[in-house]
Amino acid sequence: xxxxxxxxxxxLQGCILALIGLGFSLVWGILNIINLAHAAFIxxxxxxxxxxxxxIGVDPFISLPLxxxxxxxxxxxxxxxxxxxxxxxxxxxxxxxxxxxxxxxVNLALRFFxxxxxxxxxxxxxxxxxxxxxxxxxxxxxxxxVALLLTMLLYVFLDRTRTGSSIRAVGQDRVAxxxxxxxxxxxxxxxxGLGAALAAASGTLLSTTSxxxxxxxxxxxxxxxxxxxxxxxxxxxGALLGGLVFGLVYxxxxxxxxxxxxxxxxxxxxxxxxxxxxGLLGREGYR
Amino acid sequence: xxxxxxxxxxxxxIVAARPRAPASQRRLAxxxxxxxxxxxxxxxxxxxxxxxxxxxxxxxxxxxxxxxFTGYAAFGNVAYLGLGAxxxxxxxxxxxxxxAWPWFVGIPLAVVVTALVAGAIGMVVLRLRGHYFSIATxxxxxxxxxxxTADFAFGPHGLIPNFFGGGLPLNFPLAPEVQIGxxxxxxxxxxxxxxxxxxxxxxxxxxRSLAQRKFGYGLIAIRENEEAAEVMGVDxxxxxxxxxxxxxxxxxxxxxxxxxxxxxxxxxxxxxFSTTNNLQMIVICLIGGVGTLWGxxxxxxxxxxxxxxxxxxxxxxEFLAWQGVIFSLLVVxxxxxLPRGVMAFVTSRTRLxxxxxxxxLVANRV
Numbered sequence: 001x002x003x004x005x006x007x008x009x010x011x012l013q014g015c016i017l018a019l020i021g022l023g024f025s026l027v028w029g030i031l032n033i034i035n036l037a038h039a040a041f042i043x044x045x046x047x048x049x050x051x052x053x054x055x056i057g058v059d060p061f062i063s064l065p066l067x068x069x070x071x072x073x074x075x076x077x078x079x080x081x082x083x084x085x086x087x088x089x090x091x092x093x094x095x096x097x098x099x100x101x102x103x104x105x106v107n108l109a110l111r112f113f114x115x116x117x118x119x120x121x122x123x124x125x126x127x128x129x130x131x132x133x134x135x136x137x138x139x140x141x142x143x144x145x146v147a148l149l150l151t152m153l154l155y156v157f158l159d160r161t162r163t164g165s166s167i168r169a170v171g172q173d174r175v176a177x178x179x180x181x182x183x184x185x186x187x188x189x190x191x192x193g194l195g196a197a198l199a200a201a202s203g204t205l206l207s208t209t210s211x212x213x214x215x216x217x218x219x220x221x222x223x224x225x226x227x228x229x230x231x232x233x234x235x236x237x238g239a240l241l242g243g244l245v246f247g248l249v250y251x252x253x254x255x256x257x258x259x260x261x262x263x264x265x266x267x268x269x270x271x272x273x274x275x276x277x278x279g280l281l282g283r284e285g286y287r
Numbered sequence: 288x289x290x291x292x293x294x295x296x297x298x299x300x301i302v303a304a305r306p307r308a309p310a311s312q313r314r315l316a317x318x319x320x321x322x323x324x325x326x327x328x329x330x331x332x333x334x335x336x337x338x339x340x341x342x343x344x345x346x347x348x349x350x351x352x353x354x355x356f357t358g359y360a361a362f363g364n365v366a367y368l369g370l371g372a373x374x375x376x377x378x379x380x381x382x383x384x385x386x387a388w389p390w391f392v393g394i395p396l397a398v399v400v401t402a403l404v405a406g407a408i409g410m411v412v413l414r415l416r417g418h419y420f421s422i423a424t425x426x427x428x429x430x431x432x433x434x435x436t437a438d439f440a441f442g443p444h445g446l447i448p449n450f451f452g453g454g455l456p457l458n459f460p461l462a463p464e465v466q467i468g469x470x471x472x473x474x475x476x477x478x479x480x481x482x483x484x485x486x487x488x489x490x491x492x493x494x495r496s497l498a499q500r501k502f503g504y505g506l507i508a509i510r511e512n513e514e515a516a517e518v519m520g521v522d523x524x525x526x527x528x529x530x531x532x533x534x535x536x537x538x539x540x541x542x543x544x545x546x547x548x549x550x551x552x553x554x555x556x557x558x559x560f561s562t563t564n565n566l567q568m569i570v571i572c573l574i575g576g577v578g579t580l581w582g583x584x585x586x587x588x589x590x591x592x593x594x595x596x597x598x599x600x601x602x603x604x605e606f607l608a609w610q611g612v613i614f615s616l617l618v619v620x621x622x623x624x625l626p627r628g629v630m631a632f633v634t635s636r637t638r639l640x641x642x643x644x645x646x647x648l649v650a651n652r653v
Contacts, residue, residue, distance in 0.1 A: 085652045093626060096622050
């Protein structure tokens with residue numbers, strides 16, 4: 001039964017990873033930049049949730065929309081007034097700029113929030129739903145439901161709304177989109193804000209399921225990248241699949257293969273990049 | 288005193304870097320610069336920050352080869368910096384089970400080993416381009432500290448048992464004090480400083496010879512247009528892997544010298560493999576000028592000169608607490624305002640005005 005429990009844990013964890021990958025994939029696919037501040041956004045949201053819970057007792061699932069809106073604002077402003085300035089520059093520039101922001105936010109967090117491990121633990125944090133011999137913690141269950149809901153909402157937003165199609169248009173052909181009267185700078189900011197909001201959601205969910213400290217988030221950038229590469233860039237079902245696969249890999253490699261999980265994930269990443277660069281569900285030749 | 292050395296060194300490096308100055312003047316400035324660096328430990332009572340600047344410069348010269356000349360934005364050279372330090376410690380340590388080789392054997396050997404490892408990794412990751420290459424190398428940086436602590440390879444019963452400590456302490460031997468007559472010269476101030484200077488000069492020399500050779504031109508051709516370079520007869524695969532190996536070798540050299548000074552490797556893995564170290568080499572190149580001979584030299588002197596200046600005006604505890612924040616802010620500002628580095632002013636007739644910064648800021652906006 002150990003195996004079944006690990007399988008379940010992996011799938012639950014995978015849903016959050018999928019959410020992390022989703023925001024990362026959106027920004028990468030549309031803006032063609034790798035946002036290395038993604039992990040810092042996750043961290044900021046985790047702290048925001050923690051402090052809202054610890055200081056004024058707001059339940060993490062209630063504060064979720066609030067953190068998402070806050071991070072959307074931060075992301076929007078950051079892209080609109082800073083990152084938009086270097087969108088035409090080389091890869092090194094955008095990479096360094098977002099890496100600089102990541103490092104800045106983490107260092108500020110270390111300075112002001114200290115390196116202590118924290119966790120938002122509402123009253124139901126230790127309670128679990130028991131299904132036969134399996135345990136399903138309520139926080140994990142809630143996290144999965146939120147992750148799936150947000151994935152669906154994003155899909156509908158991009159597919160069915162006018163703003164959503166303008167975002168996709170910019171991702172497909174910037175010049176043509178501009179000729180159709182789409183404000184590129186604004187759309188970029190909007191997309192980046194959305195990516196930050198999705199990161200915020202995953203940060204809030206993570207803050208309830210495990211303890212965290214400012215230094216613990218760096219691995220999420222490589223992880224998010226791996227999820228996107230495995231699933232296929234620009235594919236929402238791909239991000240979901242990639243997240244689930246890596247959730248299982250993370251869970252099982254820790255138990256059965258190698259305690260060095262990042263090495264396993266990195267090895268998979270390299271194999272996928274070399275042998276199937278378009279990912280499992282990605283379209284061949286999509287940038 | 289150190290601040291004065293930084294300022295003089297920077298001024299001489301800028302004179303030496305000016306392309307339109309007469310060759311004799313540039314040669315004179317270069318000679319004067321090396322003279323100042325050789326004399327530094329005799330006039331400065333603590334050469335610690337100069338040592339930091341010179342080793343970081345050596346590592347930055349390494350990044351400059353792959354990131355600057357070849358145009359592949361590598362983000363994981365910190366892996367080779369750390370690996371170089373640990374392999375050197377493995378060869379030089381006097382703990383039981385280690386080889387206790389002298390530094391002039393241990394460090395060069397560590398550089399060779401690291402370069403070979405980088406060659407193997409490079410053959411895979413250099414098949415990727417753009418974002419994919421950058422993230423793959425970033426992954427190398429994340430995975431390397433985990434690999435050297437992996438039980439199956441380097442644990443008590445691993446393939447090479449306890450080479451990297453494997454739970455036991457791993458130390459470099461103490462650096463020797465040099466006796467001249469009845470005076471003994473402090474190891475930190477003299478011996479290690481000269482080792483740092485030597486490594487920086489190797490980085491400089493390698494870059495200089497690259498810039499004059501067919502191989503170096505091939506790398507620049509790859510940066511400008513890889514397909515065209517291939518058509519023109521550059522063996523791009525071999526060139527890229529060699530450039531990557533060279534870049535890792537310099538990172539390992541700098542890392543091994545830094546490790547030699549830190550001495551105790553057991554607690555230093557986090558410090559060596561840190562994000563700051565990873566960013567630092569790139570930022571140094573960026574401040575000075577990516578893909579130029581004098582860029583890393585100028586960048587290192589600006590960065591560490593600034594650090595020294597900040598340390599003299601504030602208390603050191605306060606400075607330490609804010610160091611990370613200041614450094615990251617500097618990264619962001621340099622990327623936005625000075626993307627071509629100080630060399631942009633040195634090589635062209637651009638005057639140092641606010642308008643130049645404003646123009647760089649908006650040059651690549653949407």
